[in-house]
Amino acid sequence: MRQLDDQQAGDAACTLLLTSQEDTESLKRSIILSGGVQEPIYLRHDRSVAEGNRRVVALRAAKDEHPDNPAFSAMPAWIIPEGTPEHTVQDLLNEIHLGSVRGWAPYEKALQMRALVKSGLIEAEVAERYRMTTNDVRQHIEAANLMDRLYFPIAKDPTDAEHRSKFSYFLEFSKNGRIQQHKEEMPDLPERFARWVRDGQVDTGMKVRKLPKILDAKEAVRLLEIDGFDAAEAYLTERNPREHEFYLLMERTRGRLADMSVTEMIAARQSPDRLQILQSLRETLGDVLENIDRVAANRSVPRKARAARKR
Known part of the structure; x- marks a missing residue:
């Protein structure tokens, strides 16, 4: 919405944006099921929505599907009195979106934290207000x-x-010390x-957490950029068996x-199943090691000698 000019950033644009999101569709289904x-929601004194835009859009969609159902013709709302200071309104919205279970998505939360810091609050104040640490606030903004x-x-x-x-x-990138x-x-x-x-070389949070090990090796970084994350991780596995899931x-x-x-140990001794x-x-490990020795010995014999032995 911030990327649009004042004439475009209206009700229609907001509706289109929210309708395109999966959360709105699931919210519409929930509204229909719950009647x-x-x-x-929260309305300003001029009846513009201060908090609850997604519910408004979802209810409109439910009404379009069920135009004769009176349950979808109106919704409850708290009205913020005229003359309420804007900082009080923002404190209310921040508490709803940052400090409650029903909040904004992480990116939107981070934007709100950044806006609060730009408005004059220090990071420690934002952290205390929304039950976070100062470092958490700093990392979200970063x-x-x-x-x-x-x-x-x-x-x-x-x-x-x-x-x-x-x-x-x-966020994981900003938090990871390594x-x-x-x-x-x-x-x-x-x-x-x-x-x-x-x-798409990095497309999961797990890959971000594994990134420091790749950054430790220049060849792994090269493989990441050319062939992708899996190739870089395979290179590390070859160099260090402990990076292989099995080992x-x-x-x-x-x-x-x-x-x-x-x-x-006493419990194992007293339990036939555990023992x-x-x-x-122990037996399986012994067999594996013996087989490894056999393979190694077989490879050490020259090819002609192995052929003669077979004859």
Whole structure:
């Protein structure tokens, strides 16, 4: 809406924007099932909506589908008295959207936090008001700034609401201390990260959390940009077996066995089932190691010798 001029940023544009979002469609279905809007919206004294635009749009859609149902012809509303100071209205809206379960999406919350800081509040005040830490507020604002400065300008369609769901990637980027350390040796890392998100190399929060290990190796970074995240991760797995899911599981099991307490050992001894599991594990591991030795020995024999042995 902020990208539109005053003449375009009206009721029709707001309705179109909200109608295109999945949340509005699910809200409409909920309104139909519950027989109307149950929770009051907030109106300014001139009857413009201060809070509850999505419910208004969803109710209109429900009325269009069921024009004869009186449950969809009106909705409850609290009216903010004329003369109420604007900062009081904003405090009310901020409490609804930032401090309650029924709040804005993370990106919108971050924008609101940024607006509050620009209006004169310090980060600590915003944090205390909305039950967050000062660092949380700072990281949310930084993530929103990264998206606005680096991501939206290079996105194919900056107005696509789908882009906002990627805010969590930028928030994780801002929160991850190891990623921030890499920014010292890679000054263009934020710009590159924005491109990775845009191009799909980084498309989950888990990949952002794994990014520091890739940044540790220049070849892994090169593979990330050329062949994608999976290629970079495969390269790391080859270099370090502990990065491979199978060996990572083995390492965790080994560590857990090494940390078994005396109580657990006694319990295992007294349980035939538990003891059988441990014995089977020992036997299987022994078989695997023997097979590995056989394979290694077989490969060490020259090809002609192996052929003669077969004859």
